[in-house]
Amino acid sequence: MLVVEDEPLLAEAIRDGLRLEAIAADVALDGDSALELLALTTYDAAVLDRDVPGVAGDEIARSIVADGSGTPILMLTAADRLDDKASGFEVGADDYVTKPFAMRELVLRLRALDRRRARPRPPVREIAGLRLDPFRREVHRDGRYVALTRKQFAVLEVLVDAAGGVVSAETLLERAWDEHADPFTNAVRITVSTLRKRLGEPWIVRTVPGVGYRIASDDDEHDEPTEAQAGAADADPQA
Structure with missing residues (x-):
């Protein structure tokens, strides 16, 4: 805003x-x-x-x-x-x-x-087993309530809005933080890592090395990364 x-x-x-x-x-x-x-x-x-x-x-x-x-x-x-x-x-x-x-x-x-903006989207958004309600500030995964911090919720909301598309760390920093955020901070990496763990396995927040992050689709289920692999990719997603 x-x-x-x-x-x-x-x-x-x-x-x-x-x-x-x-x-x-x-x-x-x-x-x-x-x-x-x-x-x-x-x-x-x-x-x-x-x-x-x-x-x-x-x-x-x-x-x-x-x-x-x-x-x-x-x-x-x-x-x-x-x-x-x-x-x-x-x-x-x-x-x-x-x-x-x-x-x-x-x-x-x-x-x-x-x-009510021109870009239509339902009040409650659902993708890959996630149910995100912006008004109630609630997230459910496969029917299970997931407690998130405000920043984790903000990051997840941006990723869900992308509907499976890749979102760069710079975009997350711009949308979920503000103009005073340090562009060299590791806040995005840390927040995504903790968000992934809060949502639980199978890991649904994927790191696209050198590009950013996205919500996994059903087609990704056969290629689920381990926790160690996800953490390694998070170490430098924009490299």
Whole structure:
């Protein structure tokens, strides 16, 4: 997510609240910084305060709409008159929340916006015996509940979204962490390794040496790696 909010304490509170829900978020304290981030990253949604320094919030919204990315916009502002809301929707807002607000409501609205995006996907996703429910933050494998940390859940959600496709470590770092993540960290390797163990055997999270990670398909069952082999591949998946 991109959070555009000029009050630093509120921006940090929103970012931290989203992180608790395993949602990575970048923060822009002014309109110019927001446009720079938007030029570098395609976000799943933007939380936008209309009254920010530099480029106005309405102009940021128009820019998001004009680039054709389909990024949903949730306007978060103290302006609560009906005319204010109407003008917000006119410049491209998909939803509108007034301050003060409950963090839980903000998260629910963002998840609803993501669900309604142009890329269709069911609310509950299933692949290769995995059942992932983003709203309940629950994962089951072959009917067995699997307890995951927030970061493990975030990584698994990105892998499941890829529907068996390979996801690079860089993409996982971008989607499940945030802009401040160290690109040389081994956090992805460690998280994938612990996630694989939490999900249990047969190993369903596969390492594609030199490329990244993917969810195994039924066709892979005859070629299941041992724990030692999976760990060795994890040691340097991007080599």
